[in-house]
Each structure stands twice: as structure tokens, then as C-alpha cells.
Amino acid sequence: MKAWQVRFLYFVVLNAAVQYVTSLEEKQADSVFGNYLSHLKDLIEHKDDNYHPVTKFSLRTSSHPDDDLCYIVPGKPDSLAACSFNSTSKTFLIIHGWALGGMFDSWMTKLVSSLYEREQSANVIVVDWLALAQNHYGIAAQNAKAVGQEIAHFIDWIEETTNMPLKNLHLIGYSLGAHVAGFAGSHANNKVGRITGLDPAGPDFEGEHAHRRLSPDDAHFVDVLHTFTRGSLGLSIGIQQPVGHVDIYPNGGSFQPGCNLRGALEKIANHGLFAITDAVKCQHERSIHLFIDSLLNNQEAAKAYRCGSNAMFDRGMCLSCRKSRCNTVGYNIAKVRRARNVQLYTKTRASMPFRVYHYQLKIHFTSKLNRSEMEPSITVSLYGTKGESENLELKLMEKIAANKTHSFLLVTEKDIGDLLMVKFRWVDANGWSASNMLKMVSSWWSGDSDSANVEVHKIRIRAGETQQKMVFCVRESEAQSLTQEVTFVKCKDAWRRLSKRAQRKVTLEKH
Numbered sequence: 001m002k003a004w005q006v007r008f009l010y011f012v013v014l015n016a017a018v019q020y021v022t023s024l025e026e027k028q029a030d031s032v033f034g035n036y037l038s039h040l041k042d043l044i045e046h047k048d049d050n051y052h053p054v055t056k057f058s059l060r061t062s063s064h065p066d067d068d069l070c071y072i073v074p075g076k077p078d079s080l081a082a083c084s085f086n087s088t089s090k091t092f093l094i095i096h097g098w099a100l101g102g103m104f105d106s107w108m109t110k111l112v113s114s115l116y117e118r119e120q121s122a123n124v125i126v127v128d129w130l131a132l133a134q135n136h137y138g139i140a141a142q143n144a145k146a147v148g149q150e151i152a153h154f155i156d157w158i159e160e161t162t163n164m165p166l167k168n169l170h171l172i173g174y175s176l177g178a179h180v181a182g183f184a185g186s187h188a189n190n191k192v193g194r195i196t197g198l199d200p201a202g203p204d205f206e207g208e209h210a211h212r213r214l215s216p217d218d219a220h221f222v223d224v225l226h227t228f229t230r231g232s233l234g235l236s237i238g239i240q241q242p243v244g245h246v247d248i249y250p251n252g253g254s255f256q257p258g259c260n261l262r263g264a265l266e267k268i269a270n271h272g273l274f275a276i277t278d279a280v281k282c283q284h285e286r287s288i289h290l291f292i293d294s295l296l297n298n299q300e301a302a303k304a305y306r307c308g309s310n311a312m313f314d315r316g317m318c319l320s321c322r323k324s325r326c327n328t329v330g331y332n333i334a335k336v337r338r339a340r341n342v343q344l345y346t347k348t349r350a351s352m353p354f355r356v357y358h359y360q361l362k363i364h365f366t367s368k369l370n371r372s373e374m375e376p377s378i379t380v381s382l383y384g385t386k387g388e389s390e391n392l393e394l395k396l397m398e399k400i401a402a403n404k405t406h407s408f409l410l411v412t413e414k415d416i417g418d419l420l421m422v423k424f425r426w427v428d429a430n431g432w433s434a435s436n437m438l439k440m441v442s443s444w445w446s447g448d449s450d451s452a453n454v455e456v457h458k459i460r461i462r463a464g465e466t467q468q469k470m471v472f473c474v475r476e477s478e479a480q481s482l483t484q485e486v487t488f489v490k491c492k493d494a495w496r497r498l499s500k501r502a503q504r505k506v507t508l509e510k511h
């Protein structure tokens, strides 16, 4: 990594508040850092009799999710009672990331209150390592291990003091905090129940040995949400590689809907690198909001599907739930036996609730000629028992080839119930005259093989959320009409017979 690239990342990556640190301030920061480090060393080696906490453990309450009113101090059992720590209920440790501003971001309060909404009797503890997190990114990243060790010390102490079963302990770490959680888990005497990594930081951790970053070794179950694995200069802000037992990549883990990436890039072109921060925050923090969503919208849990690649997922090829291939996004994720680095994908809406409904459309195009020029623009409308979702774009990932089954992914933002009817509508494609297009495409769906020799007899659809599989046939009344819209309805139970009849009809009319 070139020095200027590193510097670029220090300023751009993970940064909520834009702050330019002059070289003079850098030196001061370094000396402050030196003091902290010696404190920390003393603390870990138990040499310091005067306890100077560097990392603080604030047990927040559901009535004051935004206030640090009571700190649990390792070595002081009285502080547990004073903060009303309940050793029989679940305990969450929330670990923040890099914090140049030296303050908690606004998501902290939201996460605390949504954890309490879900688990009323829980202990939600905010781990405050702001003192070490407000350094340059590179320095803060170096501190991750020391802070993790300090948290491990806290965990050991609380386990000894209260006999709290560690299976009830859940560490939730964001960005750099995800790796801190990993170090905490790996240094604790006994294995903690779960670590959730929310877009673990990429710079300084990508490609590192499992001991030097969050990994499945750090807890009985490690689940990870990747939301901003999009690189700048070949480096990614969130870590790209899978680092948990189960790794979920919403929207491919790169671009999150509702976050204005293009706008940010234009800003950079006009105003320089610092303008990116809002977009970075939006994408990187999306991991937290997806997790909060899963706590609050329990009934509308989003599903993610195991897939070999995001490109395959985008073609709808991975919507199966067989053999634990799918899982629930966020808090309710199911622990998968013997899993490691399992990669799951999902699409989301731009805001809460993020859940969408996934459909795979499998369409077989029959043709005598292999027409390479077919790249039409098609929209699809789905009609179901509970509602409809109209004019969804059918993304053609490749050219339509003859005698081949093509697979497409469609998502709807709302639950339309059981699918009853599908309508295809085409719009002008580049370089094609409208009439030419109309003729050619209409012949695809209608099975009128005279003009373009391309036929579509039926469409197979799999609904990801319900796992229903259905077959749709051209509505016979429309079979020969040259409209800009073609309707497919559920083939009757005897769809085989029907479709044969439809085919015979077409064949007869050819002669």
C-alpha cells in the first residue's frame, strides 16, 4: 500500500465527522496515545494499583438508552449491584468503531433501545473506548487488540464474579469494533456465545491471519453483515473476505440503496476527497440499521440465501432454502452447524423495514436461429393474492441465447401474497426501432414463430420467501395478439396438456 493511499484512507475511511488533523496535532495525539498505551500495559499486566480505566463499561437502561449513568468497574463487585446487573439474563456488549469526533454516533442510542425492546431483562453494556478510538485510523486499528484484551479481562472477571454463563454473552462490534470484539473473544478464558460483526473494518485487516482480525474462532457463533465492501483505490472500507461462520452481503455488500454513492463521487470530483464521508457513513452504518431492523421488525425478518457469487444471486439462481441454504438476517439468524465462512446474499429496500421478497424467473427461449442482437428492455408486473408490484425492471445479465433457459431475479418491496399472474411489458431498446422491437419481442412471449422464430411457452417461478414453485403459461386469449404487453397466468393443474395444445395451435398456424 502506497503511503498516500494509506493517508487517503486515514481521512476518508470510517469517518463520520470530517476533521483535518495538522501535523502538530498529530504529534500531540501521539503523545497522548503513548500515555494511554502505558496505562493499558499496566492495566493488562496488573501492575497499576491506581486503577485508571481506559475502556469503560456503561450499563445503560431501557429508560435512559442515551445516557451513561452507571459504569461496571472490573474488580469492583459492588458496581454490578449498583448498576442492577442481572446475571441470569442475556448480556450485550456494544463495541463502537473508529471515532475521530470522540463521541458516540447517533446509532448507539437506537441500538441500545432496540435491544431492550427485544430483550427486556437484558444487560446492554456500551463499551466506551473512545479515548483510543479517536486517533488516526491506523493508530486506532493498532489499539484494537489491546482494547480487546481489556474487554476479555472484563469478561473473565464478570464470569468469575457472577457465574454468568458465557453462552448468554453477545458481543456486537461495528467497523473497527468488530475486530475489537474478535480480540476480546479470542483472549477471554472461555468462549463467548456470539459475536456479531457489523461491517468489520477492511483496511489493516483484509487478508490478515485469522488471529489478527475477527474470525470464527473468536466465539461459538460469529455472524457478519457486510455493507460497504466497495473499494477505493483497490482498498475496501468494510472487509470483503468472509470472517464469520455466516457472512451476509446485503445488496452484494457493496452498494446500499438509499445511499447516494454517485452523488458522493460527483462531490469528490468537485470538492475533493473529504466530501465522501456522508456516503461512506450511510453505507458502512447500514449494517447497524439492518441489525436494528431485525430487532424491531421481528415479524418481517429478512431472508438471505447462500450463493457462490453475487453475480449468480443477481440472476436469481440461489433462492433455495434446502439444507440450510437460507437464513434470517440479523438478530434471529440461525446457527448453522459446521459452517464457516458461508456467504449469503439478500436484497433490501432503501429504508426500514429493509426486507424484500425475492423471485426467480426461469425462462426458456426456443428458437431456430441464435439471434445475438436480442437485448430488449423489459419490465415485469407481479400480481398476487395480497396485492401487486408493477413495472419491475427485468435485468438482462447476458444476451438472450436460443434454446437456453435464462434465469432472472426480481424483488418486490411488499408482500403480494401468492403469485397469480405475471405481465411483461417492453420498452424501447437502444439501437432498435420501436416497431421492430415490438414485433420481435411480442413474438417471443406469444409463441408466434413466424416473425422472429423465438418462442416462450412457460415461465417457471420460485418465490424465495415462501419457497413456492410455480409454472406460468401464456394466457391463451392473448397468444396471437401483437400487443406491447403479454400476460402469463398460472398453468392449470393439467398445464402439460394445455401447453401442448398451445404449441399445437402455433404449429398448425405455421403451416
Ligand SMILES: *[C@@H]1O[C@H](CO)[C@@H](O)[C@H](O)[C@H]1NC(C)=O
Pocket (backbone or CB within 6 Å): 086, 087, 088, 089, 090, 121
Ligand atoms: C433477571 O432476569 C430474569 C430473566 O432473564 C428475570 O426472570 C428476573 O426477574 C431478573 N431479575 C431481576 C432482579 O430483575
Ligand SMILES: *[C@@H]1O[C@H](CO)[C@@H](O)[C@H](O)[C@H]1NC(C)=O
Pocket (backbone or CB within 6 Å): 366, 367, 368, 369, 370, 402, 403
Ligand atoms: C433449437 O431447438 C430446436 C428444436 O429442439 C431446433 O429446431 C433449432 O434448430 C434449435 N436452435 C438452434 C439455434 O440450435
Ligand SMILES: *[C@@H]1O[C@H](CO)[C@@H](O)[C@H](O)[C@H]1NC(C)=O
Pocket (backbone or CB within 6 Å): 370, 372, 399, 401, 402, 403
Ligand atoms: C447461442 O449463442 C450463445 C453465445 O452468444 C452460445 O452460448 C449458445 O451456445 C448458442 N446456442 C446455440 C443453440 O447455438
